[in-house]
Amino acid sequence: MKAQSLSQRLNLAIVGITLATLILSLVFVFAAYGLLFQFAPKLISAENALFPAPVEWAIYSVCVVLGSIAASVVATRVARRMVEPLETLAEAARAIADGNLSARATLVAPAPTEASQMIADFNAMADRLEKAVDDIVTWNSLIAHELRTPVTILKGRLQGIAEGVFQPDPALLQSLHQQADGLARLVEDLRVVSLLDSGRLQLRPVEIDLASEIEGLARLIERDLDKAGFGLRMTLTSGRCVADPVRLRQAVLALVDNTLKYAEPCVLEIAARVSDAEVVISVIDQGPGMPEGFTKRAFEPFRRAEDVDGKSGSGLGLAVVRGIAEAHGGEVTYERRDGLSAFTIVMPRMNRSGLGAE
Structure with missing residues (x-):
């Protein structure tokens, strides 16, 4: 009743x-x-x-x-x-x-109904408040930990140059540039994850040719892949869809970076196809892949493989990928296929505003 x-x-x-x-x-x-x-x-x-x-x-x-x-x-x-x-x-x-x-x-x-609902809403609000406070404490600690290493390296090298200990040769300057670039990417990942967590990430969806976008990104990463001993194979199906090209490239680049950090040198495959209803993008490597106990937590912020196998990383890349996929109304998954590790982004061909592709 x-x-x-x-x-x-x-x-x-x-x-x-x-x-x-x-x-x-x-x-x-x-x-x-x-x-x-x-x-x-x-x-x-x-x-x-x-x-x-x-x-x-x-x-x-x-x-x-x-x-x-x-x-x-x-x-x-x-x-x-x-x-x-x-x-x-x-x-x-x-x-x-x-x-x-x-x-x-x-x-x-x-x-009464109103009193029961009010108590349920109050408890839900209290749960979110407690979680938010705990997250703030955790995030402050983790952010400080992640920023400490690159900032310390930059400070030490620059102090050495100022005191004449190091000579500002091209190799050292390149190293400093890499540290600064890594620091900038870490800050950007932190910003994106914060925006995603608060639901404030703004997309700028436009009609794009997915294959062309992936090919353009591949040209930018080929050199880094080659230096790390990776090959590149692309399996692209031409098709038009609606997405934010900047965020989409950011997600794919994060998956490639994840491969460079944790996979053994192999031929990296990037596959993309557009069907009538959805867009599918996969980044596939030859493993060794993630342990089963880690896969469910891998897409959470600051969850990283070093918790399992001792390798390094900020633990934000996969969280960024998940957030960008969800912001497009899709999802990202991980699975093992015939000994291969595959990260797959699946999202609607048409964005939430209803703008479609011909």
């Missing part, structure tokens, strides 16, 4: 109290008259009397008082049932205001 709303229960309580007072008073009156007729009929007023006898006035008064007391008892119980949810909510709110973010409102008995 559907629970009654708070206003309905209040109205019913008021009506019930009124009726209970009247009914109980009448019951007491009938009971008193019955006793008088049985044991003291002379005390009852005559049939043609204009006013009740004094004893009858006393009976009426006592019966009204007894009926009111009985109705008040019932009203108190009903009011307590309706007020208890608000009291427990107020107590939890005061505890949170005092700094106890783990405090929650609890129901010990069934409550």
